[in-house]
Amino acid sequence: MTDLCGVGVGTGAATGRAFWLTRxxxxxxxxxDASDTQVTRDTPDASSRSPDAERERFERxxxxxxxxxxxxxxxxxxxxxxxxxxxxxxHETFLYDPAFxxxxxEAIEADETxxxxxxxxxxxxxxxxxxxxxxxxxxxxxxxDLRGRLLRAFPGESGRSVRGVPPNAVVLAERLEPxxxxxxAEEGATGVATVSGSRTSHAAILLRSRGVPAVVGxxxxxxxxxxxxxxxxxxxxxxxxxxxxxxxxxxxxxxxTPGDVRTASGTxxxxxxxxxxxxxxAVALERGADGVGLFRSEFLALRSDGVPxxxxxxxxxxxxxxxxxxxxxxxxxxxxxxxKPLPGTDGTGPRGVAGSLATPDRHRDQLRALCRAAAxxxxxxxxxxxxxxxxxxxxxxxxxxxAVTDELAExxxxxxxxxxxxxxxxxxxxxxxxxxxxxxASVSLGTNDLARYVLGTTRDADPEATEPAVIRAIERxxxxxxxxxxxxxxxxxxxxxxDFAAMLVGFGVTETSVAPDAVPAVRRRLDGIDADxxxxxxxxxxxxxxxSEVDSLLNRES
Numbered sequence: 001m002t003d004l005c006g007v008g009v010g011t012g013a014a015t016g017r018a019f020w021l022t023r024x025x026x027x028x029x030x031x032x033d034a035s036d037t038q039v040t041r042d043t044p045d046a047s048s049r050s051p052d053a054e055r056e057r058f059e060r061x062x063x064x065x066x067x068x069x070x071x072x073x074x075x076x077x078x079x080x081x082x083x084x085x086x087x088x089x090x091h092e093t094f095l096y097d098p099a100f101x102x103x104x105x106e107a108i109e110a111d112e113t114x115x116x117x118x119x120x121x122x123x124x125x126x127x128x129x130x131x132x133x134x135x136x137x138x139x140x141x142x143x144x145d146l147r148g149r150l151l152r153a154f155p156g157e158s159g160r161s162v163r164g165v166p167p168n169a170v171v172l173a174e175r176l177e178p179x180x181x182x183x184x185a186e187e188g189a190t191g192v193a194t195v196s197g198s199r200t201s202h203a204a205i206l207l208r209s210r211g212v213p214a215v216v217g218x219x220x221x222x223x224x225x226x227x228x229x230x231x232x233x234x235x236x237x238x239x240x241x242x243x244x245x246x247x248x249x250x251x252x253x254x255x256x257t258p259g260d261v262r263t264a265s266g267t268x269x270x271x272x273x274x275x276x277x278x279x280x281x282a283v284a285l286e287r288g289a290d291g292v293g294l295f296r297s298e299f300l301a302l303r304s305d306g307v308p309x310x311x312x313x314x315x316x317x318x319x320x321x322x323x324x325x326x327x328x329x330x331x332x333x334x335x336x337x338x339x340k341p342l343p344g345t346d347g348t349g350p351r352g353v354a355g356s357l358a359t360p361d362r363h364r365d366q367l368r369a370l371c372r373a374a375a376x377x378x379x380x381x382x383x384x385x386x387x388x389x390x391x392x393x394x395x396x397x398x399x400x401x402x403a404v405t406d407e408l409a410e411x412x413x414x415x416x417x418x419x420x421x422x423x424x425x426x427x428x429x430x431x432x433x434x435x436x437x438x439x440x441a442s443v444s445l446g447t448n449d450l451a452r453y454v455l456g457t458t459r460d461a462d463p464e465a466t467e468p469a470v471i472r473a474i475e476r477x478x479x480x481x482x483x484x485x486x487x488x489x490x491x492x493x494x495x496x497x498x499d500f501a502a503m504l505v506g507f508g509v510t511e512t513s514v515a516p517d518a519v520p521a522v523r524r525r526l527d528g529i530d531a532d533x534x535x536x537x538x539x540x541x542x543x544x545x546x547x548s549e550v551d552s553l554l555n556r557e558s
Contacts, residue, residue, distance in 0.1 A: 004221050006193065008238035009204045010496075012213035012287075012517025014191040015232040015241075018225050019169040021180065051108050058104060058114040061153035062095055068149060091146050091178075115154055122147040141201050145177035165189055170231045172222060176214075181206040191215075191233035191517075193240045195222050213517045215240050236498075236521050261290075261523050263505070263531040270511040271523045272328075274491060277303070278319035281329070284516040288523055291327030291379065292320055293513020294444070294491040297366070298334045301342060307334075307362060313369035314376065321377025328380045330421060330444065330489070330513075333366055335386040352387025352423070357396055367397075367404045374416035381418040384444055389428040394420070394439050423491075424477045425449035433480035443481040445474060445509070447492025465494035466550040468542075475542045478507045489513055498525030499554045505529055506538030 069092045094100060100121055107117030122143050129140040165171060171189045173180070175196040181203040184192065189212055197204065197216035207214045213235035225231060225242060232241035261269045272291045273284030276299030281292055300316055301307045308316070320329050335352050336342040349355055356363040367383070374381040385397055401417065408415040422429070422436050425446030429436065437443055447465045451457075454469050464470065474490075481488035489511035494500045496518035502525055504512060514522055537553060544550045 002242040004193075004218050004240040004242070006215040006218035006222075006238050006240060007199050008235040009192075009199050009214040009216055010208045010212070010235040010515075010517065012191075012515065013232070013234040013236065013520055014170065014213050014517060015230060016168040016170040016190040017166060018227055018229050018231045019165055019171050020227050021165075021171050021173040021176075049111070049113065051111075054108045054112075054114040054117070055105075057154065058108070058117065061114065061118075061150055064153040065146075065149045066092055066095060068153070091142065091149075094143075094146060095150075115151055118150050119147060122150075139202075141175055141177050141197065141203060144175075145179050148177070149179070170233055172225060172231070176201075176203040176207075176216075178202040178206060184212065191231075191235075193218055193222060193225075193231070193233055195219060235517075261527045263526075263529050265531060267531060268510075269505065269526050269529075270328075270489075271519055271526065272330075272489070272511055272513040273516045273519055274513050275320070275516065276300075278316055278323065280516060281320040281323040284519065285323045287516045287519040289324075289327075289516065289519045290511075291324045292329040292331075293489050293511055294384070295320055295329060295331040296335070297331055298336055298342075301334070301336075307342070307365075310365050310369045310372075313366060314372045317370060317373035317381070318377035321373060321379040321381060323379075325378035328382060329377070330382040330384050330442070331370060332384045332386050332423065333363070353385040353393045353397065354387065354389070356385075357393065357400075360400070364400055364404055367400055368408065370418055371401075371404055371408060371415040372413065374418045375414040381416075382421050382442055383418045384421040384423055384442070386423045386446070387425060387429075387449075388422045388436060389426055389432075391432060391435050391439070394422060394436065398439075421487075426453050427473070430473045430477050433477045434483065437481045437484035437486050440486060442487040442489065443477065444513075445477060445488070445490040445492060447474070447490060447494040450474070450492070451494075464547065465492065465500065466541075466554070467547050468544050468550060471541050471544070471550060474504070475507055475538070478504075478509055482508045487511065496522065497554075498522050501526060502529055502534050503538050503541055503554060505531060506534030506536070507542075 103121035103124070104114075104117045107120055108114060112120070126140045126143050126147075129143070165184065168190045170191040170193065171184055173192070173194050175194050176184075176192065184207070192207060192212060192214040194214070194216045195218060199216060201216070204214060204216055213233050215233050215235060215238055218240055222240065225240075230243055233239075234241065261271055263269065270290040270293075271288070272293030273281070273287070273289040274294040274296070275281045275284055275292055276296045281295070284292060295317070297313075297317075300313065317329075317331055320331075333353065333356050336355055350358055356366070370381065370383050385394065388394065397420065401420070405415060405417050419441035421440050421442035421444055423444050423446045424430060424433060424436070426449070430450075433443070447470070450473060451465045451467065451470045454473050455464060455467055457464075478488050488509050490501075490504050490509050491513040495504060495512040496514040498521050501512045501514075501522050505526060512522055512526070541550050541553055544553065
């Protein structure tokens with residue numbers, strides 16, 4: 001095997017057949033001839049060209065680009081999340097930046113074509129960002145993305161597609177732009193490696209948010225990888241491995257050897273996955289997940305432009321259960337609102353379980369589907385209630401479940417009443433954790449929202465789960481669940497950090513649910529862990545006064 005080194009993005013690992021992502025000529029206007037390829041199609045010849053006509057052509061191309069961006073924002077929000085949507089919204093804002101418009105206007109007045117005006121205006125900024133270095137340099141890829149979109153829009157071409165990527169492929173590229181990262185995540189790329197790029201680029205951030213392991217900035221050596229050859233990507237190690245073994249059972253670095261994860265003293269631990277469909281559940285199984293710790297049911301609606309009917313929901317939940325006949329699948333009830341508005345609505349109204357209780361017919365339909373799926377599917381089902389802030393909400397859902405199961409029994413429809421769990425992701429839920437834990441079968445920590453609510457930051461901000469206030473909230477919630485004798489899992493992004501996951505075990509968490517591609521690294525870290533030593537780390541973290549103290553503590557344990 002040959003290893004190439006780069007910068008890892010995320011924590012997962014995967015292997016597959018190499019698939020080189022090619023670039024359109026229109027995406028590379030560094031060479032002046034790139035715009036010339038469009039002269040015969042849309043660009044007027046020099047004798048008939050005028051500034052007014054070029055301005056009009058620029059405006060048409062800009063309008064087409066904005067339309068494409070807005071369409072893609074909707075898909076990105078469902079497939080990747082708000083981070084992708086925000087990146088694409090930033091692209092649209094830049095298109096109307098006065099400084100950009102002024103540069104295009106100056107070039108057109110100097111008798112340049114609209115294409116060349118766009119290319120030269122953006123190229124100046126690309127070079128300036130790259131010369132600055134650091135995080136600013138990473139923004140250059142965003143402008144390359146925008147430049148390619150605009151230049152394709154002149155002849156009215158549709159955007160470049162990365163569809164057609166073979167199943168289980170590791171995608172290789174010179175560099176990756178945000179729109180490509182969104183599409184690769186949609187298509188289920190196994191892993192990504194690039195010649196250039198940084199971990200702070202928007203493309204890298206989007207891949208990490210979707211759980212696609214990547215290694216960026218590998219350098220020229222990556223070009224030696226031939227299309228179709230087997231390649232391994234280990235994001236945690238920042239390593240690309242060429243020809244990673246010939247054993248057919250080693251088709252994926254991410255696939256774990258079957259077996260339970262246990263502490264050094266033999267206590268079983270579960271490493272499950274966060275998914276949004278039965279297809280993702282299949283990927284989680286391949287990565288070695290013990291089950292599904294968080295099935296985001298609202299993704300079923302976001303991907304189909306509306307809430308599926310009872311039959312369609314039943315089928316989706318049962319399919320996920322069938323992936324884990326010996327495991328457990330925790331389905332979170334619809335959590336619309338905020339960055340996940342129900343298609344066709346303005347996104348206002350209460351989030352989480354409060355939103356479900358405010359739409360009782362839709363809520364009962366979902367409970368009906370879940371009860372049917374619990375009987376139809378092979379695994380064990382838990383229904384998890386998001387954004388619980390009041391004990392009365394749990395009581396109300398129980399009443400709805402009673403009504404639904406009575407109806408199914410009267411109709412002679414096969415059903416099974418699933419276990420009930422709650423998400424702890426608000427300060428209110430932390431305060432009520434003892435009372436909530438007494439009424440349910442499991443408690444799930446949503447560290448992303450918990451960190452934002454505890455710290456008072458916006459949803460746009462990165463969750464800072466190692467802030468002492470957040471650590472102490474986690475400690476209290478886990479202690480309440482343990483005192484009540486119920487299962488406790490952590491479903492937030494923080495759990496995908498193997499060392500953070502180890503600290504969670506020290507607090508008493510028995511299940512971590514992470515993005516599918518983060519499963520192998522977390523399994524490796526937790527298997528055989530000294531729970532007593534982890535408890536010492538957890539105690540010190542809870543006693544820390546600053547985030548840097550917590551981070552240093554975790555780094556020492558890695």
